[in-house]
Amino acid sequence: MPITAEYSWEETNASLSVLVPLRGAKPSTSDVFVANEYLKINSMPYFLELDLQHSVQASKSRAVFEPQGLRLFLPKQETGKWGAICTELEKEERLARRQTSVEARHEELRKAKVTEKEEKNADDREALKRSMELENAKKQWVEDKKQHEYAVHEERILDWEEKEKVAAQMLEEEEQQDQPCSSNAASSTETKRRAQRSKQAIFQDPSLPPPRSSNVVKMTFTKTTRPTPARADNTDKLGPNDPERSKPMLKRITNPDAVDIGEQNPLWLKDRADKYVQVGDFQSAEAAYSAAISLDDDEYVDTIADRVAAYYSNRSLCYMQLGCHKKCESDCRRAMELLEEHHARHSHTLEPSQIGALQARMSRLYARRAAARAQLGNVQGSRSDFEDAIRRCAPEHEEALGIDMHKLGALELKLAADANFKAAEYQLALDKYAQAKLIDPTNSALCSNSALCWLSLGQMEQCIQECTECIQLLDQDSRVKPEQIGKILARRGSAYAELTQWQQAHHDFQRACSLLPANKQLKADRDRVGAALHRSAADTSFAQGDMELALAEYDNGLELEPEDPKMLVNLSLIHISEPTRLLSISYAVFCLKKKKKKLTNPLAILLITSPSKIIIKIDELFLAIELIY
Secondary structure, eight states, X not given: OOEEOOOEEEEOSSEEEEEEOOTTOOGGGOEEEEOSSEEEEEETTEEEEEEBSSOBOGGGOEEEEETTEEEEEEEBSSOXXXXXXXXXXXXXXXXXXXXXXXXXHHHHHHHHHHHHHHHHHHHHHHHHHHHHHHHHHHHHHHHHHHHHHHHHHHHHHHHHHHHHHHHHHHHHHHHHHHOSSOOHHHHHHHHHHHHHHHHHHHHTOTTSOOOOOOOOOOOXXXXXXXXXXXXXXXXXXXXXXXXXXXXXXXOSSOOTTOXXXXXXXXXXXXXXXXXXXXXXXXXXXXXXXXXXXXXXOSXXXXXXHHHHHHHXXXXXHHHHHXXXXXXXXXXXXXXXXXXXXXXXXXXXXXXXXXXXXXXXXXXXXXXXXXXXXXXXXXXXXXXXXXXXXXXXXXXGGHHHHHHHHHTHHHHHHHHHHHHHHHTTOHHHHHHHHHHHHHHOTTOHHHHHHHHHHHHHHTOHHHHHHHHHHHHHHHHTOTTOOHHHHHHHHHHHHHHHHHTTOHHHHHHHHHHHHHHOTTOHXXXXXXXXXXXXXXXXXXXXXXXXXXXXXXXXXXXXXXXXOTTOHHHHHHHHHHHHTOTTSOTTOOHHHHHHHHHOOOOOOXXXXXXXXXXXXXXXXXXXXXXXXHHHO
16 A cells, blocks of 8 residues: 655745655656646655645656655746645545646647657758758769769870871871882881881880889788777787787677677666666666676776776776675775876876866765775775875865764774674663764664664663664665664564563564565564564453453464463463353363464463363462463
């Protein structure tokens, strides 16, 4: 069943701001619908709908996920204060107003979709038209070039033919002058010889280069050891001219699960991982960043150190969110090494703005590694990283980093208190936890550990108080894991159980089981507390003489704890005292036959073996039951 989400709101003359703390919600699983007079949010298990007092501009509204929850920004259609966010109309009028607003919003979205489709089609047509124009212009340019070259070559050929005609005419005139009386055969032969000598003279012009001689040239290629395209044949063998130290292991295909060429492209993998980070899927993002690193981080990484540093930096963020702080620290260190290498390689070409951006990236990496080291308990290393981050960061970030570094004092006290707790020095540990809370009052781990100390000292009221404060702090953090809240609820339930406040204890254990469904021990504790709750209610009804209600409560309790001797004894007494029931059959006998288990409680055995003695000495039985309790 959906849970009605809580919300808070603020307003100005021009807009509304609504904050809905959806713990554990993600953008991918949240549905937000805003109409001019209606608002609906559906993010399992939370559901919220509001009929607004006046109209807002739904088309200009924005929804942003913040650490505190989902925040909606709703511009008003008319300026002015509302005083209240929800309308106070009657139910029928409010539903009719809601339906009209929703239909109007759907119609507006439909028209916007149609308009967007028409604009896209127009843009596609315009792009196609421009592409065709460019193609036609390119074809025309090629045709003009061909025509120009054709004309040039044609002119050269005509000029050569003209020269040939002039040369032939000159030869004919010389033959007529030298041999006027020669025979026709001799004249024809001499004419051919002179024409041949004339052609040779034309091609033997000293201003022309000599013709090239034809020959077969054999070419050989040395196999490369550099990464080549995926279609090439990489054998990863060492070339004959490569030095002995150059033996790179190519990682062109490192992902056996790749279904297309895109999954072997590091840039494509990084873009996909960035999208996973935006929707909060850090596990998938870490896998994509790891695949990109396996492709690019090799012996030639110095040429793309800036790009690969981004892979490691982003993967360190994923590890931080997943709680893998050791891996986060390692990735931050590798990213800083690559950035330093990039700076040393390109220091003479980097502009001042690029150097500033590089320092900002280094500052973020130092701050992230400081947080990871703090989670690992390395206070000294964390403080050193915070100092480096402050030295490289922009002035507007110095204050926030200084506050985080100041909280390391609370971490030092917490580590010392944890050591005192392991040594069973509970009071000394409580004093140090209290000092740490003065430095960092938002640290829920301090309240949780303090509650455990109070529980060990037997001070249940203080334990319940610390657990309640811890749960309030965890509820304000949208990134908290369900396991953390479940552990604190179980601790508070144990304290309630020690105080015999069974109702509150059962409620806490029930919530803890819903957050940790795989914890069998937690379910057993819940059933034990539930049985105690039913037994307490049954004892109250039994003392008041309401046997039917007591019998029902005992039955419910035995469903949870079938071998509870106290409930079996009291049920035996109820059934033996019934006038319509045979005196020789007790409820203990009934349970024994049904469960086929041996009872170990002496009073239950007495009820089975000699029910008549119990009827005679009924006062002693009441006294025995009181002693058991």
